[in-house]
Amino acid sequence: MDLSRWENIVLKNLWILAKKGITKISETEIKEFCDLNSTEISSAVSWLDFKKLISVDKIEHKDYNLTEEGKTYLETGLPEEKLYELLKEKGKLKIRDVMEVLGPEKGKIALIQLSKFNIKPSGGEISFQISGELESTMINRKKILSKIQVSKKLDPGEMKELIELQKRGLIEERKKTVRIVSINELGINYAMNSGNAEKLEQLTPEIIAEGSWRGREFRSYDLNVPVERIIGGSLHPLTYLIREIREIFLEMGFTEMHGDYVQYAAWNMDALFIPQDHPARDLQDTFFLQSQNRINFQHPEILPKLKKVHENGISGYSGWRYSWKEEKAKELLLRTHTTVNTIKYLYEHPEPPSAIFSIEKVFRHESVDWKHLAELHQIEGAVHSKDSSLSSLKWLIRTFYRKLGFEKLSFIPAYYPYTEPSMDVVVEINGKEVELGGSGLFRPEVLRPFRIRNNVIAWGLGLERLAMLYYDLKDIREIYESDIEWLKNYRIRIT
Ligand SMILES: N[C@@H](Cc1ccccc1)C(=O)O
Numbered sequence: 001m002d003l004s005r006w007e008n009i010v011l012k013n014l015w016i017l018a019k020k021g022i023t024k025i026s027e028t029e030i031k032e033f034c035d036l037n038s039t040e041i042s043s044a045v046s047w048l049d050f051k052k053l054i055s056v057d058k059i060e061h062k063d064y065n066l067t068e069e070g071k072t073y074l075e076t077g078l079p080e081e082k083l084y085e086l087l088k089e090k091g092k093l094k095i096r097d098v099m100e101v102l103g104p105e106k107g108k109i110a111l112i113q114l115s116k117f118n119i120k121p122s123g124g125e126i127s128f129q130i131s132g133e134l135e136s137t138m139i140n141r142k143k144i145l146s147k148i149q150v151s152k153k154l155d156p157g158e159m160k161e162l163i164e165l166q167k168r169g170l171i172e173e174r175k176k177t178v179r180i181v182s183i184n185e186l187g188i189n190y191a192m193n194s195g196n197a198e199k200l201e202q203l204t205p206e207i208i209a210e211g212s213w214r215g216r217e218f219r220s221y222d223l224n225v226p227v228e229r230i231i232g233g234s235l236h237p238l239t240y241l242i243r244e245i246r247e248i249f250l251e252m253g254f255t256e257m258h259g260d261y262v263q264y265a266a267w268n269m270d271a272l273f274i275p276q277d278h279p280a281r282d283l284q285d286t287f288f289l290q291s292q293n294r295i296n297f298q299h300p301e302i303l304p305k306l307k308k309v310h311e312n313g314i315s316g317y318s319g320w321r322y323s324w325k326e327e328k329a330k331e332l333l334l335r336t337h338t339t340v341n342t343i344k345y346l347y348e349h350p351e352p353p354s355a356i357f358s359i360e361k362v363f364r365h366e367s368v369d370w371k372h373l374a375e376l377h378q379i380e381g382a383v384h385s386k387d388s389s390l391s392s393l394k395w396l397i398r399t400f401y402r403k404l405g406f407e408k409l410s411f412i413p414a415y416y417p418y419t420e421p422s423m424d425v426v427v428e429i430n431g432k433e434v435e436l437g438g439s440g441l442f443r444p445e446v447l448r449p450f451r452i453r454n455n456v457i458a459w460g461l462g463l464e465r466l467a468m469l470y471y472d473l474k475d476i477r478e479i480y481e482s483d484i485e486w487l488k489n490y491r492i493r494i495t
Contacts, residue, residue: 001051001190002219005201005359006044008194009034011053015191016446024057027179041386045181053187061178064148064162070170070289079106080113081138087119087128095124096365101379141165237490238377238479241467242359244492245379248403254381257358259341262289264297266329268340270306271347273445274420275320276328280336287363289332299347303329305449334363338380339418339460343446346384352454357381359463370475371434377463378437387485388455390421393439397425397459405493406469414438427469434468437461 003011013033017025030041048054066074073079079102087093088099099107111121117134119126144158148171154162165171178367183191191262199219200207205211235243246256280286303326313319337478341358358380366374383396394411403408406427414424419440439459447456464476470493473479 002199002222003051003190003194004044004047004119004219005198006036006040007047007051008198009036010041010044011048011187011191014181014327015188016056017069018183018188022296023495024182026182027181030181033235042179045179048181048187052184053190054181054183057182058177059180063174063176065172065174066145066149067170067172070145070165071149073170074142074149078113078138079110080134080139081142082106083110083114084119084131084134084138087126090128092125092127095126095290096122098126099122127422135321137161145170173455231488234487236487237471238463238467240492241470242377242463244404245359245400245463248400249381252355252399254355254357257341257345257356259335259358259360261361261363262295262332263335263340264295264329265331265333266297266303266306267344268333268335268337270310270324270329271302271343271446272339273309273443274417275322276325277322278417283365285365287334287338287365289334292330292332295332298332298344302347302449309414309445309449310341313445315444317443317445319445336364337362337460338378339458342380342382342458343450346447346456350450350452352452353385355383355385368477370477371465371468373464373476373480379461379463379466380459382442382456382458384452384454384456386454388441388457390423390441390457393423393441393457393459396457397439397461402426404466404470409436414440416440418443419458425459434465435462436465 010030013030017023017033019213027041027045028038030036030045031038034041036044045054045056049056082102083098083315086098093101095111098111101107102110106117108484111126114120114126117131117137119129119131119134126222140158140161144154144161144165146160147154161169166173199217200213201219203213203218229430250256265281269278270276274280290353306315306328306329307324308319310320310324311322338358338360341360342356345356359377361375361377362381363375366372368374381396383392397411398409408427410426412426413421414422416438419438420443422438424438425436427436437460439457439461442456442458447453464479467479468475468476471479471490
């Protein structure tokens with residue numbers, strides 16, 4: 001065990017004092033023996049105590065101070081003193097005059113104090129009367145006030161008067177804990193054997209340049225010392241969760257896909273067989289962009305295919321049977337779901353098998369509440385394979401949530417224009433059923449125009465709702481509120 005410079009100085013001094021027979025000393029008294037300030041001594045005492053080289057007793061100590069009133073009286077004299085002097089000079093005074101000369105407040109105090117020594121008014125007047133007892137009491141009072149001003153110790157005989165002055169509000173008392181320190185056997189041994197040479201604690205450029213480190217011993221590091229917790233930077237809880245989810249899908253052999261926020265309705269809606277008069281395309285649900293045609297339309301060859309399938313269907317399916325408009329398909333919008341990533345990917349990679357996912361942001365014209373956001377992330381995915389089936393879809397979704405620690409899910413029938421059958425994933429949060437997202441098998445009207453013949457299972461799950469469960473939040477908005485305590489202390493689920 002090595003000691004710091006301050007600890008060494010304090011311990012050596014305690015040892016020297018102990019040799020002289022002084023075995024107990026208060027922390028403040030240590031200051032008189034060494035060249036350290038109170039903070040340095042206090043820190044050294046705490047560490048020496050922790051290292052068990054000294055013992056420390058705490059005692060309650062009363063500390064006295066003058067109040068503002070006490071300070072003024074010490075400077076200008078006590079009211080009783082003023083009145084006594086005045087009477088000595090004038091012989092007698094009318095009460096009215098006393099009040100006028102001393103002021104009503106001090107006049108009253110002076111009269112009360114004098115009456116305690118039997119100098120009492122009668123018939124509206126007060127006369128001088130010599131009192132040796134009053135004179136000595138006043139000298140005593142002033143002595144106490146001035147001792148307290150310079151924090152000098154009072155004699156035991158002065159304690160009674162101190163209490164009087166406290167009652168009069170001239171002195172106030174404060175309780176202080178004082179640490180009484182005594183070196184113990186371990187400390188004495190350490191001090192005896194540690195030698196006189198101070199150990200080096202820091203290697204400064206000067207020490208290196210002067211070479212004064214030569215022949216000196218270095219203080220070693222104590223790796224067992226308890227230290228303050230330092231809170232460094234960390235991942236935002238949502239970023240952490242996104243990385244976990246990405247890891248899960250990558251481990252299962254999925255490929256990550258990426259897409260843009262701004263999309264043509266053709267890809268976000270029409271390619272997914274969402275009819276052009278579908279309520280989801282309403283201004284209420286979708287953010288449309290005013291600037292049209294600013295972005296290159298990828299794969300324009302799909303437009304006639306979409307027209308055909310919407311109007312007349314495909315492979316025995318009837319289609320929606322309405323007049324499909326190319327202008328509506330060419331409206332720009334903020335993507336409302338990441339299923340647009342999936343359908344584009346499938347169009348560009350029509351050969352099975354493929355297993356794909358994305359964790360990206362979508363936008364909805366939604367009023368925000370405890371479970372709704374207008375900007376949210378979706379955990380999107382699909383598997384295109386001859387073996388894709390409803391049961392493999394359920395298995396995949398359950399497996400995904402189980403890997404994050406959630407077992408209790410239920411599937412309920414749902415409707416999406418692009419899947420058949422469709423299922424929603426539901427979970428209970430704080431006694432309320434919350435929908436985590438949708439899933440299903442893509443319809444032939446979605447797949448056939450793009451020459452995809454095998455089954456495709458697909459899902460789109462809400463990330464923030466999952467985060468609510470994962471971090472035990474009552475309100476979805478908390479995720480974006482960035483409460484610093486939460487960001488510092490959030491806990492991940494151990495599965
Ligand atoms: N796109 C749907 C979810 C979904 C994805 C894939 C298949 C079925 C449903 C949504 O945004 O809620």
